[in-house]
Amino acid sequence: MVASSETASPVGQSNSFDVAKVRAQFPIFDRPLPNGQPLIYLDSAASAQKPHSVIDKERECYERYYANAYRGDYQFGVHIDEELESTRGKVRDLIGATQSEEILFTSGTTMSINLVANAWGRKFLQAGDEILLTQMEHHANLVPWQQVAHATGASVRYIPLTSDWRLDLDRLDEVLTDRTRLVAVSGMSNVLGTVPPIREIAAAARKRGALVLVDGAQSVPHLATNVHDLDIDFLTFSAHKLYGPSGVGVLWGRRRLLEAMDPFLCGGHMISEVFWDHSTWAALPAKFEAGTLPIAQAVAMGAAVDFVNGLGLPAIHTHDADLTAYAHERLASVVGLRIFGPEPAEKGPIVSFAIDGIHPQDLANLIDRKGVAVRHGHHCTMPLHSLLGVPATTRASFGVYTTRGDIDVLVDAIEFARKKLRRA
Amino acid sequence: MSSSRPTTIPELIETFDALGDWEAQCDYLIDLGYDVPEFPAAERTEANKVHGCQSNVWLITHTRPGDPPKIEIQAESDSMIVQGLIAVLLIAYSGKSAQEILDTDIEQIFSRLGLNRQLSSARRNGLAGMVRRIRSIAEQSLAEAS
Numbered sequence: 001m002v003a004s005s006e007t008a009s010p011v012g013q014s015n016s017f018d019v020a021k022v023r024a025q026f027p028i029f030d031r032p033l034p035n036g037q038p039l040i041y042l043d044s045a046a047s048a049q050k051p052h053s054v055i056d057k058e059r060e061c062y063e064r065y066y067a068n069a070y071r072g073d074y075q076f077g078v079h080i081d082e083e084l085e086s087t088r089g090k091v092r093d094l095i096g097a098t099q100s101e102e103i104l105f106t107s108g109t110t111m112s113i114n115l116v117a118n119a120w121g122r123k124f125l126q127a128g129d130e131i132l133l134t135q136m137e138h139h140a141n142l143v144p145w146q147q148v149a150h151a152t153g154a155s156v157r158y159i160p161l162t163s164d165w166r167l168d169l170d171r172l173d174e175v176l177t178d179r180t181r182l183v184a185v186s187g188m189s190n191v192l193g194t195v196p197p198i199r200e201i202a203a204a205a206r207k208r209g210a211l212v213l214v215d216g217a218q219s220v221p222h223l224a225t226n227v228h229d230l231d232i233d234f235l236t237f238s239a240h241k242l243y244g245p246s247g248v249g250v251l252w253g254r255r256r257l258l259e260a261m262d263p264f265l266c267g268g269h270m271i272s273e274v275f276w277d278h279s280t281w282a283a284l285p286a287k288f289e290a291g292t293l294p295i296a297q298a299v300a301m302g303a304a305v306d307f308v309n310g311l312g313l314p315a316i317h318t319h320d321a322d323l324t325a326y327a328h329e330r331l332a333s334v335v336g337l338r339i340f341g342p343e344p345a346e347k348g349p350i351v352s353f354a355i356d357g358i359h360p361q362d363l364a365n366l367i368d369r370k371g372v373a374v375r376h377g378h379h380c381t382m383p384l385h386s387l388l389g390v391p392a393t394t395r396a397s398f399g400v401y402t403t404r405g406d407i408d409v410l411v412d413a414i415e416f417a418r419k420k421l422r423r424a
Numbered sequence: 425m426s427s428s429r430p431t432t433i434p435e436l437i438e439t440f441d442a443l444g445d446w447e448a449q450c451d452y453l454i455d456l457g458y459d460v461p462e463f464p465a466a467e468r469t470e471a472n473k474v475h476g477c478q479s480n481v482w483l484i485t486h487t488r489p490g491d492p493p494k495i496e497i498q499a500e501s502d503s504m505i506v507q508g509l510i511a512v513l514l515i516a517y518s519g520k521s522a523q524e525i526l527d528t529d530i531e532q533i534f535s536r537l538g539l540n541r542q543l544s545s546a547r548r549n550g551l552a553g554m555v556r557r558i559r560s561i562a563e564q565s566l567a568e569a570s
Contacts, residue, residue: 359479359503369447420451421504
């Protein structure tokens, strides 16, 4: 089973950056798995591993200046506020925003989308309005809109997919209408890897007077994103897929929209004044940051942004493109394997597939013996899987530490599983 | 090992103990699954599906007359590891009376086989779904008899 891994390109061969050096920054790879196998981590689209710099930053926060945020006029209180504002500035620059006040800290993409669906949707949507999604959305960018549609009488429509798993923009006019108030689209499908032309969709939406939200959970860690170049209105992403801590994420929104919206969560820090019978709201971003933030995690998110900038998103993209093309090429050799997604040039580093006669759950179990960690199931996209025609897929997804050798081990492990399942 | 398959739970436990580690036991489960009698294609219906499983599972029963009558179980999954778990359930339950089925402490058997420890929560939920289906058929059968 090692045959092809030994002939694979050595760790570190990449046009973009030295993968071996990058991998060395991730302590998770320092020790073998409990069964003695080295970790072959191919589930970065679910959550990325963390470099030393991020882990150290979170530790530094707890060890040197931890206090609650935006509350203490003592030395640590001031220090923690400065750290958080530093992260806010880094996030602003990462996504090409211009105002720090437009960067809201949330618990992650799911909360960010729920925030817009509730704080904007429930206030501004009316019966007869339409929310336009795509057929490849994650449940986090689908279920909140269904709920707000039920509550307001609006309806949800979907941009269809082509037979090669791209958005069918030739049919955009069928679903984008004068009643469309908001288009919410993934910047990169978590199953197909499809990267839609956001600028084109945003321009079409603009003509109809609709707002545009981009779910950047998968795209922000892999593709340079500039909210003003794209001409969008909201962007959401999670730190944990960007090599940062879990439990913290971002909502960027245009100031005038955020100011017009109602608060989503109410409580401490988000108020200006509270009276017995009503309250007034704090200025941005506090208005949407009720309660105690994930403080140390938000601080360490800044280190994650630094880490990604240190490698450079163009270089990350080159690395991703190489791995994705290589994965398609190697997986094509597996008998009965079908990849669900467009050609490598049109997608991110996500490869979902099914193998005739092999259940994804069995495959995941058996390749785990070889140290290979992949995701299986519907990946929070049940409606999409009804279009794929399979109840579940296996997904391999890549990060900055992923090597061609990892993909070789995956392919060998699949062959091992086929033999075990008597499908070879 | 395929020549003589265990027909009772004590025999199965003995084989599992002899195999020692989970990888060997899991391979053995897959082998057991291949020996489960073929499921009639016409019975792969929505009504016969067991919910709560990540994989598709179909399960039907026949009552063999007698005193007391015995419940024969047929089941199938598209997951080979689940098919192996079905083999375990058939050893524990199939051909038993309704009362014997209800008296079987299946949790204790799973735990003795180490399945509780080795199976993911999704697999355990699926297994629990099959057990619920079999027990409810047994309960119904007892209620009809009385």
